[in-house]
Structures are given as C-alpha cells and as structure tokens.
Amino acid sequence: MTVVDGLGKSIVIEKQPQRISSKTLFTDAVLLDLVDDASLSSLTDLAINPNYSLIIDRLPDGVPLLGLNIEMIIANRPDILFAANWSDPAKLSILESAGITVFRLQAPKNINEIEAEIARVGQIVNKNAQAQQIITTMRSRLKADIISTEHKLTGMDYNPWGTSSGQDSSWNGLLEQANVVNIIKDYATDKYGQVPISKEMIIALNPEVLFIPAWVYGDDNTASKFKQDVLSDPSLQSVSAIKHNRVYQVPHALRGVYSQYYVDAIRFINHSVYK
Incomplete structure (x- = not known):
C-alpha cells in the first residue's frame, strides 16, 4: 500500500503493521479504538499528563509511554511510527535510517479533516471498519449532544x-x-x-x-x-x-x-x- 503523509511524501506500507508506535496524542487516542493493546509498542509520554491527555483512564498496562526517544524507539522495533508533521525531522530521519517506517500526520483543523485522518490511520493499520465506526460514533454524538439554536451568539x-x-x-x-x-x-x-x-x-x-x-x-x-x-x-x-x-x-x-x-x-x- 502506498499512502501520502502530512508532508506530501509517498510512504510504502509493505504489510499490515503488527507493532505500532504513536508519537502524537491524536494517534494515541485513535489507535486505542482501532487495535489491540498488544499491537502498541509505545504511546506518547504526554498521554499520562492531565493537562494534555483525555485518555489517562484508558492507558493499557505494559505499553511504554515515550517521547521521541530514538534509542528506546529503535529498541522497541515498531513496524510503523506515527508522528506529527512538525515533529523533529532530524530524529525522524534517524528512525527511518534504522529501517522504521515513519508516517507524519497533518494537524487537522476541523471535524472533516479529523475524520479524514482517522480514516487514513485506519487504512494504514488495516482497520477500516473500526475507523468508520469511530467516525459514525462522532457524528451520532454530535447529532444527539449538540444544542441547536436559531440565534447563534x-x-x-x-x-x-x-x-x-x-x-x-x-x-x-x-x-x-x-x-x-x-x-x-x-x-x-x-x-x-x-x-x-x-x-x-x-x-x-x-x-x-x-x-x-x-x-x-x-x-x-x-x-x-x-x-x-x-x-x-x-x-x-x-x-x-x-x-x-x-x-x-x-x-x-x-x-x-x-x-x-x-x-x-x-x-x-x-x-x-x-x-
């Protein structure tokens, strides 16, 4: 499979990733709904920080929480690493040189872009149906939870x-x-x-x-x-x-x-x- 990342670079995914490293809070949250805990080689160190994270109560036991630590990531040998398009390019280049596939995500700015990124991650990890279920749930919650008003403040x-x-x-x-x-x-x-x-x-x-x-x-x-x-x-x-x-x-x-x-x-x- 060939996919285009957030920098416009074509990334070849040779087989379904079995070990996945997440270095964004976005993919931390999405992957927890897409794959088994055993497939996660690491999540971000911010996932445990209450000022940034909404998934503290969902963090699986035994999955390391790592920043962009080159040595520890290489030691974990993920098949793919998800990073932000603004992540340290020098460190990501070293990881790529070590044979790790790196996919840089674009930071979405609205709900349509968020849904597109969720679908893209689902495609990469071969969990398309699960990704669509996340999107469907989002839309259902918006329809049920958001108060409509004729006069918008x-x-x-x-x-x-x-x-x-x-x-x-x-x-x-x-x-x-x-x-x-x-x-x-x-x-x-x-x-x-x-x-x-x-x-x-x-x-x-x-x-x-x-x-x-x-x-x-x-x-x-x-x-x-x-x-x-x-x-x-x-x-x-x-x-x-x-x-x-x-x-x-x-x-x-x-x-x-x-x-x-x-x-x-x-x-x-x-x-x-x-x-």
Whole structure:
C-alpha cells in the first residue's frame, strides 16, 4: 500500500503493521479504538499528563509511554511510527535510517479533516471498519449532544499573551460546530492561525461570549490570575461577555484536541454557552 503523509511524501506500507508506535496524542487516542493493546509498542509520554491527555483512564498496562526517544524507539522495533508533521525531522530521519517506517500526520483543523485522518490511520493499520465506526460514533454524538439554536451568539478566545484564534485554526472549527460565531474569523492570521488582540479590539468587537484558558504552560497560577484580571478590568466592563457573565475557562486538553474527542470539546463549548 502506498499512502501520502502530512508532508506530501509517498510512504510504502509493505504489510499490515503488527507493532505500532504513536508519537502524537491524536494517534494515541485513535489507535486505542482501532487495535489491540498488544499491537502498541509505545504511546506518547504526554498521554499520562492531565493537562494534555483525555485518555489517562484508558492507558493499557505494559505499553511504554515515550517521547521521541530514538534509542528506546529503535529498541522497541515498531513496524510503523506515527508522528506529527512538525515533529523533529532530524530524529525522524534517524528512525527511518534504522529501517522504521515513519508516517507524519497533518494537524487537522476541523471535524472533516479529523475524520479524514482517522480514516487514513485506519487504512494504514488495516482497520477500516473500526475507523468508520469511530467516525459514525462522532457524528451520532454530535447529532444527539449538540444544542441547536436559531440565534447563534458571537464569541472568541482570548489568551494571556494577547492573541485569539482566527479562520485558519482548529478553534474556529470548534466554534462553528458548537453553534458559536467566531467574531474574528475574517481577520488576518499568522502561520499558527492566531490574530493579535488588544483590549481596544475586544471592546470594539463586543463578543457575547469569551473563552479563556483553564491552564497555561509554565505556571499553574497564570490562568486563574488572567481570569480575575479579565473579569475585573475596568476597561472591559462594557463588553457583553463580561457584562452577562459569559466568560468560560476551557480545559487545555479540550482546547488542543484533534482526535475523536474533538466532539467532547464541541460539546463543552456548546453546553457552556447554551445550556
């Protein structure tokens, strides 16, 4: 089988992989629903971190949790390793030189791209029916769990470093699926999908809903302090989201999710706003 990875490179899969190494949280989550635990040679070290992982209670005993550790991965001898398209290219090149097939995944930005990546992983590990079942379950949950509304509120995320997420971001897809209008989706973004935001812009845009982080890397107190700063800032008291108490902290594990658990992030946003 020949498949094209997230960098546009053709990868030849000579036979069904029996030992699989996952180096993304996306493939950690997907593979746990696709293959037997015995087929997993390792998952990511972030899989056990509550700030990033939604699968802590599903981690199988005996499967190592490894970062991109060349020596340990080679010692595990996986047939294939799933990595992100932004993973360290030098390390991945060494693994390929050692005879390990490396598949780099594109980071999906909306639910359609997530479904396509799940299907692609299912194809690679020869679990097409199981991959389709994941997708079917996602769609069923969206239909059953998401509150519909004729009047969609306007909203945006706001980070301590002064940015918000625009059109070219996974966050924009989350808001669309959660029936919230991303008020800055038409603003120009940087290569990470971010838009620089000032307090003056927030006042002018006047979002009805504001989403802020529940955790910030590097300091466990930053998120709570930022929330208090936003809520108590005299200059922001006229903003609809603050005036009507519609400021919500989003858990980081949901904020950055790309797997089938994207539906949980959509549900969190939708129910926070409309329930």
